[in-house]
Amino acid sequence: MIDIGSRMWAVEPVFARAINGLLASGKEDRIVNEIRLGQLARKEMGFIGMNAAPPAPDGGANADASDLSSQPLAGESLRQAQGDNGGTAEQYVAVIPIMGGMTRYGDACSYGTETLGRWMKQCERDERIVGVLLEIDSPGGEVNGTQQLGEIVRDLKKPVVSFVKGMGASAAYWVASQSKKIFMEAGPVSSVGSIGVLMVHYEFKSFEEQNGVKFTLLRSDGSSNKAKLNPYEVLTDEVAAEVRAEMNAMRADFVKVVKAGRKGKLNMENAEQIFSGKMFRGKEAINEGLADAFGTMEDAAKEVFRLAK
Numbered sequence: 001m002i003d004i005g006s007r008m009w010a011v012e013p014v015f016a017r018a019i020n021g022l023l024a025s026g027k028e029d030r031i032v033n034e035i036r037l038g039q040l041a042r043k044e045m046g047f048i049g050m051n052a053a054p055p056a057p058d059g060g061a062n063a064d065a066s067d068l069s070s071q072p073l074a075g076e077s078l079r080q081a082q083g084d085n086g087g088t089a090e091q092y093v094a095v096i097p098i099m100g101g102m103t104r105y106g107d108a109c110s111y112g113t114e115t116l117g118r119w120m121k122q123c124e125r126d127e128r129i130v131g132v133l134l135e136i137d138s139p140g141g142e143v144n145g146t147q148q149l150g151e152i153v154r155d156l157k158k159p160v161v162s163f164v165k166g167m168g169a170s171a172a173y174w175v176a177s178q179s180k181k182i183f184m185e186a187g188p189v190s191s192v193g194s195i196g197v198l199m200v201h202y203e204f205k206s207f208e209e210q211n212g213v214k215f216t217l218l219r220s221d222g223s224s225n226k227a228k229l230n231p232y233e234v235l236t237d238e239v240a241a242e243v244r245a246e247m248n249a250m251r252a253d254f255v256k257v258v259k260a261g262r263k264g265k266l267n268m269e270n271a272e273q274i275f276s277g278k279m280f281r282g283k284e285a286i287n288e289g290l291a292d293a294f295g296t297m298e299d300a301a302k303e304v305f306r307l308a309k
Contacts, residue, residue: 014088045119048133048301049092088150093304094123095133095297102141102171110138113145113175117152124158131159131304134179134298140194141171143250147174150257154178159307163300164291169194169279173290174254181303184285192290195254196277197247202231265289 046111067079096119099110106112123129134153153160153175162168162176165185173192176182184190208214215232228239255275266274266289274280274288285291 009203015025028166035175036291045097046095047129048095048297049091083229090128091130091305091308093131093133093137093301094129096120096123098134098136098138098172098175100138102138102146104142110243111246113149120152120156120160121133129158130308131161131240132156133226133297133300133304134176135164136164136168136172136176138168138169138172139167140172140174143171143197146171147257149180150175150261152262159304161277161300161304161307163295163297164190164192165297166190168192170196170198174257177258179261180307181293181300182291183293183300183303184282184291184295186282188282189203190285191279192285193274193279195249195251195258195275197245197254199243201229201235203235205234262289265292 009049009119096116098116101110102113103110104112104114106115118120120132132153137194148268160179162179162182164182166178166189168176168182168184169192176192182192184192204215217227217230217232219226229235229243258275267287270288274290280288280290286293
């Protein structure tokens, strides 16, 4: 897991500090093993519909969650909303969860952005599904794969609406900003923002000195740029500047994408704060144009049905 410190992240800083603490504690292997043993579970895709679900095809509840064609619109996978959602018989909204830290290929806690994107494309092909509802509670995650998922949300031919229940930060907000509308769960906890790029660098020099251990990197001739950023050598100003330049380019892309996705909605008079990495809670987020309205999952589903008409 040490390579987590050498990746670029679009992630909320509190979550980043938690990861740092995990790495510093030396307990990461134990926690990863617990995850592998299934003590933490990923949230599956669900559906919101009007009537009782149609009969499940062969495969039933044990079908592969990564393949929508084998997913029944029935049983535990189907979440029936209360009341009139605005749809008709045999119409469904796919509920795709973006929960926890985001990575491209996923882990035991959450599906990767590639899987989420594949689900969305499969929803586009399924005539029973009128649109997609993104159920979001995430601090963000890896930059790698986030842009691709955002583009799928933006380009999907069926309406996509986001519902933030807790946190929609950084990479998670990147994706949400590409949906047609963003609802936030009412309350003091729900927040969005953290638009920026973060990277954590670890340096083991003090560890070496305290433990009498010396790490030496040997590079072949002509490979002077190989692994310039590593935890075993002192971070030079030159390397830091190179990394920061790359991060600045990624942030510029992030800002450009959010501006395009929320065009005409953002309070550009406060752009400096909006794009500073700050989190915005509740009414402040709506006032700044980062979200559209407070609501419930049902409200968000109704909006998908409305946009699909």
